[in-house]
Amino acid sequence: MSKNIVPCVVGSTGLVGSHIINNLSTIYPKVCSITRKKVNYSSSVVKNTVIDFDDIKNEDIFSADNHLYIALGTTRKKAGSDQNFIKVDYNYCIDLAKNAFESGVKRISIISSVGSNPNSNLLYPRTKGLIERDLKKIPFEHVSIMKPGLILGNRQESRFIEKVSKYFFSLLNPFLIGSLHKYKSIHAENISKAMIYQVSMGDNGFVLLEYNEIMESSKK
Incomplete structure (x- = not known):
């Protein structure tokens, strides 16, 4: 793991992003957090x-010594419309990836979701x-895509439905075996x-990680 690398995190104020920032800051002498508004750490x-997330293509953000972690995400309710949801969860992410690649970034990781399907009739x-x-079309040296189920942790925003879901899945988890x-x-x-x-140690190429692979990688 090169100490010359400066990892960049997008979505650092979110649930997973805050963990990424905290963990990276114990490993690297410098970590970059990319945000829409100023954040004090x-x-x-x-x-x-x-x-300006609405003008990512023209932003001078990255350099070749960066690794990129994208933990952006919203909900349809918070976004207010399908169009705004797509803007955050798709447009921003793809524009960031393209900007990073054009700037020489070679390794990137992003959070997706279990059950993702470009042909689905459902928005999420x-x-x-x-x-x-579309990330697969960008020839990075390494792309790892996390495909988790329900994500557990303490959110800054309390979502009642998620609290209920977490309780439900805590009961259900032991019975999710085999293909489930x-x-x-x-x-x-x-x-x-x-x-x-x-990002730091994984093989080159395009890698999709679901529950088993995420847990295995998290313990290395």
Whole structure:
């Protein structure tokens, strides 16, 4: 793991992104957090870069010594419309990836979802599937895509339905075996550790990780 690398995290104020930032700041002497608004971090290692997400193509963000972690995501309710949801969960992510590649970034990891499918009639799995499909077209040295089920952890925003879902899945998890194993709920900390391992140490190529693979990578 080269200490010359400066990892960049997009979505660092979110559930998984905050774990990524915290873990990276114990490994690297400098970490970049890319945000829409200024964010103050307790660690002096983390440097904040504010950009215009609606004009990513023209932003000078990355350099060849960066690794990129994308943990962006919203909900249809919070976005307010299908169009706004797609803008955050698809357009921003793809534009960031393209900007990074053109700047010389070679290794990237992003969070998608179990059940993603570009041909789905449902907004969420279709959008995630389209991200996976189109990221594969960008010839990075390494792309790892996390495909978790329900993500566990303490969110800044309390979502009643998610609280109920977490309780339900905590009861259901032991019964999700065989082909259903990939739907198990998983903690944000495990996802963050898996992303860091894959970007820093994982094999070259395009890698999809579901529950088993995420847990395995998080323990390395």
